[in-house]
Amino acid sequence: GAVVSQHPSRVICKSGTSVKIECRSLDFQATTMFWYRQFPKQSLMLMATSNEGSKATYEQGVEKDKFLINHASLTLSTLTVTSAHPEDSSFYICSRGYQETQYFGPGTRLLVL
Amino acid sequence: TQLLEQSPQFLSIQEGENLTVYCNSSSVFSSLQWYRQEPGEGPVLLVTVVTGGEVKKLKRLTFQFGDARKDSSLHITAAQPGDTGLYLCAGGPPNYGQNFVFGPGTRLSVLP
Numbered sequence: 461g462a463v464v465s466q467h468p469s470r471v472i473c474k475s476g477t478s479v480k481i482e483c484r485s486l487d488f489q490a491t492t493m494f495w496y497r498q499f500p501k502q503s504l505m506l507m508a509t510s511n512e513g514s515k516a517t518y519e520q521g522v523e524k525d526k527f528l529i530n531h532a533s534l535t536l537s538t539l540t541v542t543s544a545h546p547e548d549s550s551f552y553i554c555s556r557g558y559q560e561t562q563y564f565g566p567g568t569r570l571l572v573l
Numbered sequence: 574t575q576l577l578e579q580s581p582q583f584l585s586i587q588e589g590e591n592l593t594v595y596c597n598s599s600s601v602f603s604s605l606q607w608y609r610q611e612p613g614e615g616p617v618l619l620v621t622v623v624t625g626g627e628v629k630k631l632k633r634l635t636f637q638f639g640d641a642r643k644d645s646s647l648h649i650t651a652a653q654p655g656d657t658g659l660y661l662c663a664g665g666p667p668n669y670g671q672n673f674v675f676g677p678g679t680r681l682s683v684l685p
Contacts, residue, residue: 464615466615494672494673501680502677502678503659503661503675503676503677503678504616504661504675506672506673506675509672551613553615553616555615557673559621560603560604560606560621560623560665561604561606561618561621561665562606562618562663562673563618564608564615564616564617564618565615566614566615567613567614567615569613
């Protein structure tokens with residue numbers, strides 16, 4: 461069964477609004493979780509590492525003020541896309557690791573109009 | 574910077590054919606995973622290999638990790654339309670604190 465969940469699965473919002481995406485580790489506590497974005501027909505691009513109890517680590521080129529990450533508890537990480545614009549439309553996926561393997565959530569499709 | 578390359582990028586075959594997808598790097602990885610992703614869904618783990626030279630079989634899928642832990646292959650026997658999807662390889666970081674590295678993916682289409 462699924463070990464990582466995401467909510468919502470799809471979201472449509474107007475330009476300028478903020479959108480929050482939740483990622484939950486269902487089977488055990490995760491001090492570290494990862495956020496990716498994926499454009500159509502492309503591979504995953506790591507955006508940031510979410511760390512419970514400390515600040516997220518962002519990959520080069522990812523705006524930390526644009527993509528706010530909060531690791532609220534050992535089972536929940538949230539990604540907030542602030543002041544979303546159409547170019548932020550993408551598929552956002554989270555993951556958490558366990559024994560040399562990453563387990564992914566089902567993804568969230570964001571469409572900004 | 575660790576990089577993973579995958580080949581081919583795109584592959585379209587007929588049902589029943591065999592195929593091999595390759596994942597290569599100049600870097601050493603502590604482990605390597607293969608995932609399959611279908612449109613609109615997150616990647617689903619197929620296998621993790623951790624030992625150089627390791628071979629794992631999952632029904633019609635055979636995975637091999639190179640002896641030097643720098644490359645891997647995925648062989649599918651008698652492909653079926655249900656095998657259609659994006660196949661991603663990912664390398665586990667050799668050192669603590671580094672992140673997983675993903676290949677660009679191989680998009681497989683199996684035609685009935």
